Amino acid sequence: MPWKELLSGPLHFTPGHALMMLIGGILLYLAIKKGVEPVLLLPIGLGIILANIPLSGMEEEGGIFYLLKKVGLETEVFPLFIFIGIGAMIDFGPLLERPYTVLLGAAAQFGIFGTLLVAVALGFPLNEAAAIGIIGSADGPTSIYVASILAPEMLGPVAVAAYSYMALVPVIQPPIMRLLTTDAERKIRMPTRAWSVSRTTKVIFPIVAVVVTGLLAPKATPLIGMLMFGNLMRESGVVGRLSHTAENELVNIVTIFLGLTVGSTMSAATFLRPDTILIFAMGIVAFSLDTAAGVMFGKAMCYLSGRRVNPLIGAAGVSAFPMSARVVQKMGLKANPHNHLLMHAVGANTAGQIASVVAGGTLLALLAGLS
Amino acid sequence: MNLMAAPLAGPSGTAPLGSELGRGLFVTWVGMVVVFSVLILLILAMLVLGRIFKPGPNEEQG
Numbered sequence: 189m190p191w192k193e194l195l196s197g198p199l200h201f202t203p204g205h206a207l208m209m210l211i212g213g214i215l216l217y218l219a220i221k222k223g224v225e226p227v228l229l230l231p232i233g234l235g236i237i238l239a240n241i242p243l244s245g246m247e248e249e250g251g252i253f254y255l256l257k258k259v260g261l262e263t264e265v266f267p268l269f270i271f272i273g274i275g276a277m278i279d280f281g282p283l284l285e286r287p288y289t290v291l292l293g294a295a296a297q298f299g300i301f302g303t304l305l306v307a308v309a310l311g312f313p314l315n316e317a318a319a320i321g322i323i324g325s326a327d328g329p330t331s332i333y334v335a336s337i338l339a340p341e342m343l344g345p346v347a348v349a350a351y352s353y354m355a356l357v358p359v360i361q362p363p364i365m366r367l368l369t370t371d372a373e374r375k376i377r378m379p380t381r382a383w384s385v386s387r388t389t390k391v392i393f394p395i396v397a398v399v400v401t402g403l404l405a406p407k408a409t410p411l412i413g414m415l416m417f418g419n420l421m422r423e424s425g426v427v428g429r430l431s432h433t434a435e436n437e438l439v440n441i442v443t444i445f446l447g448l449t450v451g452s453t454m455s456a457a458t459f460l461r462p463d464t465i466l467i468f469a470m471g472i473v474a475f476s477l478d479t480a481a482g483v484m485f486g487k488a489m490c491y492l493s494g495r496r497v498n499p500l501i502g503a504a505g506v507s508a509f510p511m512s513a514r515v516v517q518k519m520g521l522k523a524n525p526h527n528h529l530l531m532h533a534v535g536a537n538t539a540g541q542i543a544s545v546v547a548g549g550t551l552l553a554l555l556a557g558l559s
Numbered sequence: 560m561n562l563m564a565a566p567l568a569g570p571s572g573t574a575p576l577g578s579e580l581g582r583g584l585f586v587t588w589v590g591m592v593v594v595f596s597v598l599i600l601l602i603l604a605m606l607v608l609g610r611i612f613k614p615g616p617n618e619e620q621g
Contacts, residue, residue, distance in 0.1 A: 283602075284609065290602040294595045301587035308583040317583060388612035393605055400601045405593055542601070543594050550593045554586045 200242035204456030211459075212236030212451065215348070225355040228328065228447050232348060235451015246452070253452035256445055261336050261343070261453075266446040267329035268414045273439030274329070275418025276431045278509070278538055280393055284385045286535040288489070289501070293539025295485035296505030297547040299324030299478030303470050304551075310466060314558065315339055318551045320467055323350045324474030325544035326357070326508040332450065333411060334548045338555060344454035345464045349471035357511040360472065364479045365503050365519055373490060374523035376498040378532050387423070394420040401546055407556070408549020415545060478506040482536070504533035507540035 215233030219226040238246060239253065246253040260266035283289055304321030308314060319339035322331050323346055331350035335343050353360065394416035402409040421431040486502025500519055504512045513533035520529035 284605055287602045287606055290598045291595075294591075294598045297594050298591060301590050305580070305583045305587055308579045314579055314582055314586070317579075318586070383609070384614045384618070385609055386612045386614040386618055389605065389609050392608055392612070396604050396608065397601055400604060401597055404597045404600070539598065543598055546597045547590060547594050550590045551586070554589060558582055558586070 197242055202242075202456065204460050205240040205242060208240040208454065208456045208459060209237050211454075212240070225351045227443055228351045229348075231444055231447025232351075232451040232454075235448040236454045237451075238448075239452040239455050247455070253449065256449040257452065260442075260445055260449055261332075262340075264333050264336055264410070266442055266449065267333040267336075268410055269442040270329045270439055270446065271411055271414035272418040273434045273436075273442075274541075275394070275415040275420075276422045276435035277439075278415075278419060278541065279422075280419065280538050281385060281390060282531045282535040283538045284389060284393060285383050286532055287383075288497075289505075289532060289535030290539040290543075291489065292482055292485055292502045292505035292536040293507070293541070293543040294505070295502065296478045296482035296507075296536075296540050297324070297543045298481035299326075299474045299476070299506070300544070300547050300551070302477040302481070303474040306473055307466075307470055310470075312463075312466075315555055316342060318555055319346055320470050321474060322346070322548055322551065323353065323467075323471045324478050325548055326350070326354055326475065326478060326506045326512075327541065327544045328354065330411060330507075330544050330548045332446070334551060337552060341458060342463075342467065344450060344459055345467040347450045348454070349468050353471045353475045354508045354511065357475070357506070357508045358515050360475050361479045361503050361506075361512060361515050362519060364476055365483055365500055365515075368480060368483045369487070369499050371523065373487070373495075373499050374519065375527065376490065376495055377524060377527050378496070378498050378501075378529060380528055380531070387425075390423045391420070394423065397542065401542070401549075405546050405549040405553060407552040408546050411545040411548060412542070415541070475506070479503045479512075482506060482540075498527070498529055498532070501529055501532045501536050504536040505540045505543070507537065507544040509537050509541055510534065512540075513537040 212233045215229045218224040219229035219233060245251050248254060300321045303324050304317045307317035307320045315338045319335040319342045322334040325331055328350050332347050335346040398413055398416045401412045418434050421427050421434060482502035482505035483499055486499030489497040490499045500516050504516045506512045513530060516533035517530040520527045
C-alpha cells in the first residue's frame, strides 16, 4: 500500500533519532546565535540532523555521506587538505625570531599524553585512549586525522569536542593561568624586539621542518608535509595565486565537506553511549593539562632565565591558533598595561601547531609498534 | 613485562589495567621525548641557518 511507504519514515523514527536531532539543533544554535566555531559547527550540526533521518539512504552505499566518508575521511584526505590551507595562513616568523618559545609548544603537548593516561585509568583500551587524548592537540584536523586511524567509531565525538573546546579556550585557560602564576610573575615585562630573520630562512624553514620531522617521526609526515607545503607556497612569494587559493577556496570547500561528513558519523547508534559523555569530559581535562603544562614550563623558564620570561606565554603553547595567544596578551595587559606579550605568545602558539602534529604522528607510530 | 608483546586493542577490560597503564606510561614518556627532541632539533637547525642567511639591509627587522 502506498501509505505504508509514506509512513515508513515516522515508523522508524526513534527517541534516539530525536535526541540526536536536538544535539544537531544545539550545535546549529551555538554556531548561528552564539558564533561558536560557526564554520565547523554549522555543517556538523546539519550533518547530524541529516544522518538521523531514518531511511534517507544518505549513509548507505552510493549515498552522499557514504561517498564523502569513503573519499574524505577513510583516506584521511580532508584533514590533510585543510592542513595545506593552515600552512598557507601561518607566519612562523615569531617562532623563528624567538626560538626559546619552541620549548613551550612542546611542553603544552603533555595534555595529549596526560589525558591518554586518564582515559586508560578509566578503562579505555590504549587506541581509544589515544584518540581521546588527541583532543589535547587543540587542533581539529590533527584530532580528526589521528582519531580516524586509531578509533574511527569515536571520530564524531572527538571532532566535536576538539572544535568546541577550541572555541572555549578564552574560558578554559584564564582560571588555570591565574591559579598557577603569581601577580608578580604575570607582571614580568618581556622585550618587544627579537632576533631578525631573513626571508631566505623563512623559505628554508618549511623544507627543514619536513625533513627533520619526517625522519624522526615518519608517521607525522603527511600532516607536517601538507602544513609545510602550504607554508612554503606562502613564504616563497612566487605562487601567490596558489597560496591564496589554499588559504581561502581550498580550506572553505574542504571544511564544508569535512563538517558535513563528521556530522554524518554521529548517528544515534554510535553517539548515544556513556563513553561519549566521558570523551567530552576528558576534552576539558586535555585542554586544562595542556595549559597547566605550558604555564608550569613557562615558570621553570622564568626562574632559569632570572625572571626574564613571563610564564603566561606558556599557555599559548596549546596550538589553538590564534585564540590562546590572544588570551595571553589580554591577561598580560591586565596585569601590566605596558606588557605586550603577543608576539612571544604567537611564537609559542605556532610551535604548538608543529608540536601537536609531531605528537599525533608519534602516537600513531607508537601504537602501531605496540599492536 | 614486555611492552611490545602485549595485545593492543579490544573491548575495555579485556587486558589487565596494569599492563594498559604501563603501556600508556611508556607511550607518554617516549611521546614527550620525541616531541621535545624533534622541536629542539628543528629550532637548532634553523638557528644555524639563521646565522648563515642573515637578513639583508632592506629586510624588515623583527
